[in-house]
Amino acid sequence: MDSIIYILKAHLLFIILGSFFHFFLRKEKNFHFNRFYLLGAYFISIIAPFLEFNFFNTVIIIDTSIVENSINDSKIIQESVGNAGTSLNLYQILKYVYLTLCIGSVSIFIIRFIKSYSQFNLVIRNSKFDYRSKVYWVENDIPALTFITKTLLPLKLQNNQEKDIIIKHEESHRKGLHFIDIFCIELCSSILILNPLNRLIKRYVVENHEYIADHYASKATEKNNYVNLLIRETVNNNSFKLASFFAKPSILNRLDMLKNNNTSSNKTIVAALLFFITSFIFSCNFNQNEEIVLAKDINTATVEEAIQITDKIFNVVEKQAEPKNGIQEFYNQLSEEMEGLYPEEAIENKIEGVVYLQFIIEKDGSFSNIQAVKGIGYGCDELAIEVLKKQGKWNPGKQNGNIVRSRRVIPIRFQINS
Structure with a gap:
């Protein structure tokens, strides 16, 4: 997938779920559901755009004779398409x-940690561990806090009734x-x-x-009593950046939530549905893709069925459509462009690798419905399509002596010169 497209999809999905x-x-009291929703919003926003499930997929059976000659001729351009400039464009920048x-943000987090x-x-070296309550008592004047899996409490709270x-x-x-x-x-x-x-x-997390x-x-x-305790302890709020501690600064929100009794199961259900539906949509590819299946022998019934399905577009014809100056000159032209x-x-x-382009040669020899039925991505498919669009008209195919529309598949090989 294109990097910029992935980034945009990830950000958009996160905005939808976060909003x-x-x-x-x-403001709901489904705290544990909210916890996993928030974590899931991060994870799914990063993962879902990577997943590209093809929602529409059409299988087309094509005789290998349509592409066999072109496969042999594809060698003509494999050495001449690999010399690209190395200058950075805006996309690369x-x-x-x-x-x-991203790397800078991760580095800052690691340094902070x-x-x-x-x-x-340094603090815990001079602490005393209480096996009963599983906390470390320290002489430093710090608020009660938990860092990773260890809890620190100041000695001044040891005789406090509310400890x-x-x-x-x-x-x-x-x-x-x-x-x-x-x-x-x-x-x-x-x-x-x-x-x-x-x-x-x-x-919010x-x-x-x-x-x-x-x-x-x-x-x-x-x-x-708990509310009063929370207010008193909030006065002292010095702590480590990555610790969870009792007097966290979001005091007003915490007091409101203690008084709040809002718990809506309907909102939870709707949120879960939105989460899964939105994630599914962002992980699907709704572009209609056609899968090419090459078959050595295609009987008459298959050909007739193909004709009906494709609205008189022939996959197999008596006389194939071909470039006016021959297939070799056609590939030479592709190579130059x-x-x-x-x-x-x-x-x-x-x-x-090889990009397989499928297209229709109309009765006047022009091309239509050009698409990569099997590509290698990273801009190669798009380049092959754009170059093919610029080519001149072909001699159209014939069936029973009549000029007909026909389907053709050509391979274009991409190879980087050493």
Whole structure:
């Protein structure tokens, strides 16, 4: 798939899924569903555009005699189409700029993680592990936090009557493996780095972690007590960048969610349906493709059936259509016009092979319905089609002495010179 097309499809799918969450789901208390929806929005936006399921597929049976002569002649152009320029065009520049941004984003995340991990290790060296509550008590004046699978609490909370509630909150982060979500969205968001909803959805992922932990911890006390505790602890909000901690800054949203009782199963069902339907649409190729099946022997019944199906377009004729100056001169002309036009993307990816072009020779010798029935991609199919469109008229085919429309398949070989 074309890189730019993939990027555009990935961004558009993410915008659709992210917008639906923003307008319909973010104030719902289906926290666990929301968690997997948000993660799924990242994953499916990256994966679905890669998948190209052909929705329409038509099989056409063609006698090998239609292409046998052309296959032999295709050698004529294989050496002359491989000399393309190496200059960068706008497409290449955009692709490299985007790739650089993605790599830069991943690099920044790795640096941030290493820095946070180093800070965490410095703090935990002087900590005391409590096997009963599975937390590390430290003398530093830091808020309660969970980094990866370890929870840190300041010693000043050790005699606090509400410490068990805070431990419950951090336990939810630890047992829920919320750090995996953060890792995944940081990496996935690097691919969607220019998406306008990227930062917003990342924030929603982190906020949803806090909603889950608040809901879990608030069961251990009165809701009003928990709200008051949350407000007090919010005053101290210094922490590691990649940690989940009790007094996360989204205090107003968390207080609203504690008071909110909105839980709509209908919205959950609609969201799930939208997620799967939209993902399916973006993973499908709705272009009508024709699959060519070569057969050595085609009986009369098959020919008659083909004639009916193709509206008097003959796949097999008594006298084949051919170029006016012969097939060799035809390929020489193709060779000259393709000189130096080898697609740069194909050169970069070292793409070689044969593109099979199917077209109809009309009664006046002109071409119609030109398409690549079997291609190699990376711009080679499009180049072959464009060059064929520029060729002159052929001598049309004949059947029973009458000029008829006929179908023809020709191979064009692409090979990069060493």
